[in-house]
Amino acid sequence: MRRSVSVAVLITVVVLGFAVWGARNSGVAAQGKAQNAEVKIDNFSFGPAMVTVPAGSTVTWTNHDDIPHTVVSADDPKAFKSKVLDTDEKFSFTFTKAGSYSYFCSVHPKMTGKVVVQ
Numbered sequence: 001m002r003r004s005v006s007v008a009v010l011i012t013v014v015v016l017g018f019a020v021w022g023a024r025n026s027g028v029a030a031q032g033k034a035q036n037a038e039v040k041i042d043n044f045s046f047g048p049a050m051v052t053v054p055a056g057s058t059v060t061w062t063n064h065d066d067i068p069h070t071v072v073s074a075d076d077p078k079a080f081k082s083k084v085l086d087t088d089e090k091f092s093f094t095f096t097k098a099g100s101y102s103y104f105c106s107v108h109p110k111m112t113g114k115v116v117v118q
Contacts, residue, residue, distance in 0.1 A: 033054060034053075034054055034055070034056035034057045034058070035053050035054060035057045036057065036058050036059075036060065037051045037053050037057060037058075037059045037060070037115075038059075038060055038062065039051060039059060039060070039061045039062075039113065040061075040062055040064055041061055041062065041063040041064060041065055041069050041071075041085070041105075041111075042064040042065055043065065044065070044108055044110075044111055045111060046061070046103075046105075046111060046112070046113035048113075049112070049113050049114065050113065050114045050115075050116065051113075051114075051115050051116070052115075052116040052117075052118065053095065053115065053116075053117055053118070054117070054118055055095060055096060055097060055098050055117050055118065056094070056095070056096060057094070057095055057117070058092050058093065058094045058095075059092065059093055059095065059115055060090055060091070060092040061082070061085070061090065061091045061092075062088065062089070062090045063085040063086065063087055063088065063089055063090075064087070064088070065087065066087055067087075067107075068084045068085060068086055068107060069084075069085055069105045069107055069108065069111065070082050070083070070084055070085065070105050070106045070107055071085070071091050071093075071103055071105070072103055072104055072105070072106045073101060073102075073103050074101075074102040074103055074104055074112075075101065075102070079093075079101055080093040080101075080103070084107070095115060095117040097117065098117050098118055099116075099117055100114060100115075100116050100117075101114065101115040101116075101117065102114050103115070
């Protein structure tokens, strides 16, 4: 009887230990894991206007408007610059460095957005 209680306690401690270890390690992996993000260009706006992603993530912009748009970094020198995107065309960029990246449409400069890379 005493032995079975000791074995049960030992198994419980081992299972709980692995659960705690797994929770800690999965949190670290989730923070640094690259993600893909989508930004829609529609009605003369970028939506969402701000995207936050971890470093290594790719952001893809898709033009759903009936008129052409661009996606151009506001940084100098430009971190990224798309060609003119017609309806349903896409542009993707992978952000490798942490920072804040403001961008705009060079055809319609009042259209602005931001990518925050952590």
